[in-house]
Amino acid sequence: MNKTFNTTSAPHIPSRISVQKVMLWVCLALLPAILAHVFYFGLGIVLQMILATTSAYLFEWWCLKWRKQPLKPFITDLSALVTAWLFVLCISPIAPWYVSVVGMFFAIVVAKHLYGGLGNNIFNPAMVGFAVILIAFPQSMSLWLPPSELIGLSQTVEPLSFSELLNWIFSGHQQTQVDAVTAATPLAAIQTGLQQNYSLSEITAQTIFGDFGGMGWEWIANWLFIGGLVLLYKRIITWHVPVALLVTTLVFSTPFYLFNNDVFMSPLQHIFSGGIMLAAFFIATDPTSGCSSNRGKLIFAAGVAILTVLIRNFGSFPDGVAFAILLMNMSAPLIDRLTIPAPYGKKPGALP
Amino acid sequence: MVNRPTNQSQSHFHGGLVLRHHKKSSCDPAVKSAGIPNKLMIALKANRGVAAEPVVKIGDHVLKGQVIAGPDHPFGTFAHAPTSGIVTAIDEQPTAGSDASEALTITIKPDGQEQWLGTEHKCLPENRFEIIEQIRQAGIIGMGGAGFPAHIKYQQDTATIQHNATTLIINGAECEPYISCDERLMLDHPVEIIKGTQWLIKAAEAQQAIIAIEDNIGGVKKQLDEQLKQQQIHNITVVKVPTIYPTGGEKQLIKVLTGQEVPSGQTPLAVGVVMQNVATAKAVYDAIELQRPLIDRVVTVTGDSIKQPRNYLALIGTPFAHLLRLADCQDDVDKLVVGGPMMGYAMPHEQIGIEKTTNCLLALPKDCTKPEIKAMPCIRCGDCVKVCPQELLPQQLLWYINGNGQANDLEKAREHHVFDCIECGACSWVCPSHINLVDFYRFAKSELTYLDHKRAKADQARLRHENREARMERIKAERQAKRRQKTAQLADKDSAKKEISAVLQRIKQQTQETADE
Ligand code: SF4
Ligand code: SF4
Numbered sequence: 001m002n003k004t005f006n007t008t009s010a011p012h013i014p015s016r017i018s019v020q021k022v023m024l025w026v027c028l029a030l031l032p033a034i035l036a037h038v039f040y041f042g043l044g045i046v047l048q049m050i051l052a053t054t055s056a057y058l059f060e061w062w063c064l065k066w067r068k069q070p071l072k073p074f075i076t077d078l079s080a081l082v083t084a085w086l087f088v089l090c091i092s093p094i095a096p097w098y099v100s101v102v103g104m105f106f107a108i109v110v111a112k113h114l115y116g117g118l119g120n121n122i123f124n125p126a127m128v129g130f131a132v133i134l135i136a137f138p139q140s141m142s143l144w145l146p147p148s149e150l151i152g153l154s155q156t157v158e159p160l161s162f163s164e165l166l167n168w169i170f171s172g173h174q175q176t177q178v179d180a181v182t183a184a185t186p187l188a189a190i191q192t193g194l195q196q197n198y199s200l201s202e203i204t205a206q207t208i209f210g211d212f213g214g215m216g217w218e219w220i221a222n223w224l225f226i227g228g229l230v231l232l233y234k235r236i237i238t239w240h241v242p243v244a245l246l247v248t249t250l251v252f253s254t255p256f257y258l259f260n261n262d263v264f265m266s267p268l269q270h271i272f273s274g275g276i277m278l279a280a281f282f283i284a285t286d287p288t289s290g291c292s293s294n295r296g297k298l299i300f301a302a303g304v305a306i307l308t309v310l311i312r313n314f315g316s317f318p319d320g321v322a323f324a325i326l327l328m329n330m331s332a333p334l335i336d337r338l339t340i341p342a343p344y345g346k347k348p349g350a351l352p
Numbered sequence: 353m354v355n356r357p358t359n360q361s362q363s364h365f366h367g368g369l370v371l372r373h374h375k376k377s378s379c380d381p382a383v384k385s386a387g388i389p390n391k392l393m394i395a396l397k398a399n400r401g402v403a404a405e406p407v408v409k410i411g412d413h414v415l416k417g418q419v420i421a422g423p424d425h426p427f428g429t430f431a432h433a434p435t436s437g438i439v440t441a442i443d444e445q446p447t448a449g450s451d452a453s454e455a456l457t458i459t460i461k462p463d464g465q466e467q468w469l470g471t472e473h474k475c476l477p478e479n480r481f482e483i484i485e486q487i488r489q490a491g492i493i494g495m496g497g498a499g500f501p502a503h504i505k506y507q508q509d510t511a512t513i514q515h516n517a518t519t520l521i522i523n524g525a526e527c528e529p530y531i532s533c534d535e536r537l538m539l540d541h542p543v544e545i546i547k548g549t550q551w552l553i554k555a556a557e558a559q560q561a562i563i564a565i566e567d568n569i570g571g572v573k574k575q576l577d578e579q580l581k582q583q584q585i586h587n588i589t590v591v592k593v594p595t596i597y598p599t600g601g602e603k604q605l606i607k608v609l610t611g612q613e614v615p616s617g618q619t620p621l622a623v624g625v626v627m628q629n630v631a632t633a634k635a636v637y638d639a640i641e642l643q644r645p646l647i648d649r650v651v652t653v654t655g656d657s658i659k660q661p662r663n664y665l666a667l668i669g670t671p672f673a674h675l676l677r678l679a680d681c682q683d684d685v686d687k688l689v690v691g692g693p694m695m696g697y698a699m700p701h702e703q704i705g706i707e708k709t710t711n712c713l714l715a716l717p718k719d720c721t722k723p724e725i726k727a728m729p730c731i732r733c734g735d736c737v738k739v740c741p742q743e744l745l746p747q748q749l750l751w752y753i754n755g756n757g758q759a760n761d762l763e764k765a766r767e768h769h770v771f772d773c774i775e776c777g778a779c780s781w782v783c784p785s786h787i788n789l790v791d792f793y794r795f796a797k798s799e800l801t802y803l804d805h806k807r808a809k810a811d812q813a814r815l816r817h818e819n820r821e822a823r824m825e826r827i828k829a830e831r832q833a834k835r836r837q838k839t840a841q842l843a844d845k846d847s848a849k850k851e852i853s854a855v856l857q858r859i860k861q862q863t864q865e866t867a868d869e
Contacts, residue, residue, distance in 0.1 A: 003685070003701060003702060004700055004701050005685060005686065005687055005688045005698065005699060005700060005701065006686050006687045006698060006721070007451075007452075007687075007698040007699070007700050008687075008698060008722075008724065009698070009788060009790070009791055010689075010693070010694060010695050010696055010697070010698070010777050010780075010790065011693060011694045011695075011722065011777040011780055011781045011790075012687055012689050012693045012694075012696065012698065012714070012716060012721055012722060013529070013693040013694075013716070013720065013721065013722060013781075014720075014721070014722040014723060015781045015782060017735070017782060017783075017784045018784050018785075018786070019728050019731055019784045019785050021784065022731075022733060022784050070726075072726075073725075073726055073728050074728075077728065079731075117729065118728065118729050118731060119728075119729035119730050119731045119732060119785070120729065235735075235738075236733075238734070238738070287731060287732040287733045287734050288731055288732045290732075292732060292734055292737060292745055292747060292748060293737065293745060294737075336748070340745065340748075340767075340768060341743055341745065342743070343616070343742050343743045343744050343769045343772045344365070344366070344603060344607070344613050344614075344616075344741070344742045344743050344772060345603065345613045345614050345615050345616035345617075345618075345742075345772060346615070346616045346769065346772065347613060
């Protein structure tokens with residue numbers, strides 16, 4: 001008769017959404033691009049993924065222990081996996097092993113846990129890791145493999161075998177080998193080319209540049225785009241960031257290009273090379289380090305685009321996405337404060 | 353994740369959820385009377401008005417329809433005996449409200465005779481004031497949930513604001529899953545609802561009425577439309593609204609139907625709207641045309657623990673246990689909820705009586721309720737922002753209320769409009785981190801209200817203190833002025849001498865007097 005019931009508060013019915021699922025979808029959406037990466041640049045990225053994921057989880061585990069946080073929900077939330085994969089998509093597939101380890105140290109320990117762990121980081125962890133690498137090991141970041149399309153076209157470049165790859169990553173490489181098997185990233189090639197006073201059209205006439213952005217790179221960008229559409233469809237991200245970022249990149253880089261197309265890249269080249277596509281769908285959309293209101297998101301993404309184009313056009317680093325993201329991360333709280341949306345019943349112009 | 357169909361013809365409110373309805377099983381069977389339970393527990397609650405005071409004593413025999421509690425106050429509502437019987441207790445009991453909070457409750461042991469109080473036949477009301485008075489005397493309150501005394505909605509405008517209610521909205525859009533009592537009522541009593549609506553139009557002096565129903569209920573619109581056509585009523589229209597939670601929320605429904613937003617902190621009257629639930633319209637018909645006070649209502653008894661979900665016509669005060677037994681409730685109940693699964697209140701036990709606002713009893717077994725997962729930190733995914741019908745920033749509110757390890761910044765939460773939260777729970781429902789966001793907002797609201805109260809009191813005290821200081825200051829100043837005057841006088845030699853000798857004289861006199869005694 002005197003039955004008693006559970007009196008926890010409403011809502012009483014479950015929804016089947018969890019942080020873990022959100023993160024899982026982000027990883028799944030990254031898969032096509034990763035496969036494309038393997039197709040064009042070989043298995044290097046897989047080795048890097050293993051390296052980065054393992055070190056990310058070791059650091060995560062260690063930090064949770066040290067911060068006296070429960071392992072259970074946090075170690076399984078897959079957020080470290082997302083960080084590791086995003087990082088790996090930015091670095092060179094033949095980077096030496098310590099690049100991933102150091103990158104993950106800064107991503108997980110410094111950017112994430114020192115700021116209070118999941119949900120409290122001001123900076124995007126993967127971008128922090130990548131920026132540190134860019135500054136600390138610029139050399140290894142400019143060494144890339146040539147895309148497989150190119151290998152087919154030329155006799156001088158040989159693809160690396162798997163054991164050579166392992167060797168390369170884990171025990172370093174001899175300088176003599178370097179020129180034989182590596183190629184610069186398109187953006188780095190432009191940077192060095194311009195420094196040597198070549199004009200942009202001369203530089204991009206090289207086969208490596210493909211149609212817009214660079215061989216292989218274009219296709220990875222396309223697959224990232226598809227993955228991004230999946231996230232949009234699953235409503236994990238909204239259209240605001242990708243649209244604002246891509247459109248601003250196009251619009252903002254056009255006048256430069258029209259002004260002097262010998263020095264400044266074309267808008268499409270901007271979009272299809274380097275990290276813009278990754279940023280548009282996977283990094284600037286990171287909710288924790290981005291803006292929360294829709295207007296804020298638009299401003300945030302536009303800011304990333306403008307800074308990226310500026311850094312690419314005038315800065316000393318070949319690609320500016322990472323720094324642009326970090327700079328905007330810093331501005332996000334301010335943007336948020338200035339873009340509090342007017343709630344129902346408080347719209348300007350409504351009745352008193 | 354969250355899916356919103358688009359509908360072109362009407363306005364939208366922001367956000368919202370598409371939820372599974374779970375309504376059909378309870379809506380299909382016809383309404384059944386719940387009969388007379390072995391006791392009735394009638395809670396006398398102050399639903400934003402003033403609680404009714406009992407006018408009967410323990411041991412009194414009461415007749416069906418007799419007033420058992422009444423107000424001292426124009427905002428109070430009446431309570432009537434739902435059946436004849438003996439008053440066995442008048443004490444504080446848990447009620448079917450938030451936290452099952454206690455309120456004065458009259459317990460009646462029915463005698464099974466169903467003896468009506470013979471009422472003298474009242475004439476039909478002639479003007480709006482008579483309508484409102486009859487509504488008040490019948491103890492009618494908003495039956496949709498908030499329980500706002502119905503007559504107050506119509507009284508306010510005449511007295512205070514200029515009269516501008518042009519539209520009466522009859523809310524038949526029960527957006528919460530599982531609840532089907534309003535739909536059933538519209539299927540069974542279209543004529544009564546329309547007549548009640550006509551009375552309400554008169555009471556509000558509105559130009560038109562809209563009966564809003566959800567687009568997922570089929571037969572209702574046809575039935576109502578037919579009736580309206582037959583009776584050649586042109587100022588009532590039936591409008592379908594998209595079934596998106598919380599479309600039945602007062603503010604959201606007004607936005608959908610009129611495109612206007614009720615200004616923050618004001619009543620719908622500000623945009624010319626009075627809103628009432630369909631069950632209330634039916635009760636108004638009963639009260640005015642049948643002279644029957646509000647003593648029973650249709651309650652949906654449903655949930656996955658209920659073997660035979662359906663709607664019951666239950667006397668006010670019927671204990672949950674009685675209804676659950678009728679509906680063949682299983683033993684596996686984890687949560688017993690009054691109201692819907694999104695905003696309803698979980699009840700601690702089943703010995704509580706239904707109220708005039710109780711539209712649903714929801715019994716859910718363990719595997720249907722939200723598991724108690726440890727909340728993760730907010731990842732600022734923004735899902736709560738996407739669904740919030742009030743266009744707030746729930747995660748930002750959380751950040752301030754939670755203080756994130758720092759001092760609570762409740763005032764910031766106020767700046768972010770926490771008081772505009774309607775506590776619909778949509779944000780909690782979608783949060784991937786399983787944070788029970790609404791709890792935080794409830795906390796912040798009550799905390800801020802308390803602080804305001806305290807501040808107002810402190811302000812008063814300070815004012816009093818300042819006034820006192822000012823008074824003292826004034827007195828001091830006056831005294832000083834007087835003294836200055838005196839010294840000025842003393843400065844004048846002659847008068848000084850006189851003054852001094854006068855004082856000496858006085859002292860002398862006094863010493864003499866004391867010596868004499
Ligand atoms: S839904 Fe939950 S996790 Fe996402 S932003 Fe809102 S509070 Fe944070
Ligand atoms: S409970 Fe409040 S904050 Fe949450 S969705 Fe509803 S109105 Fe918005």
